Amino acid sequence: MPRFMGFVRMVEGGGMPPQALFDAMDKYIGEQAQAGHFLDGGGLFGTEDAVNFVVRKGETTRVDGPYAEAKEVVxxxxxxxxxxxxxxxAGQQEFAELHAKYWPxxxxxxxxxxxxxxxxxxASA
Structure with a gap:
């Protein structure tokens, strides 16, 4: 059975979602889990504590958050x-529509x- 990864990208610092969205998401995720569609998932903290490792031209550099230049974050x-x-x-669309309805x-x-x-x-060398 095919597996999929769903991501939510949004502007960081956009405020806290309303309780109505949390309630709708709890119900939706519960139904999806019971049907065997939702396997795992969750929200992520902001980028203030994020750590990136950037590889360029054979060099690895650590870059710590926050990232002021980032317009959207996962x-x-x-x-x-x-x-x-x-x-x-269809499931991902329903998920997105919950956000449109409860957090317009x-x-x-x-x-x-x-x-x-x-x-x-x-990769071939």
Missing amino acids: GGWALLQYDTLEEAI ECEMVATLRQVSDEAPEA
Whole structure:
């Protein structure tokens, strides 16, 4: 059964979601988990404590947050499982529509990507 990763990207510091959204999300996630679609997920803290390792030209550099230049950050994630891509898309749309209904002033992007179950091919040198 195909697995998918859902991401929520939004402007950092956009305020706390209203309680109505938390309540709607608890219900939605509970239903999705009971149906076997929601496997795991959660919200993420802000970038103030984030750590990035940037690789450029064979060098690794550590860059600590916060990141003032970042316009959008990943605010949450979910590991999902559906029988078909179409079902996964419908589920992600329903998730996004909950935000539009219960937090209309929020600007966010809900991204859905399928998880690859195949081993990556090694890059040729």
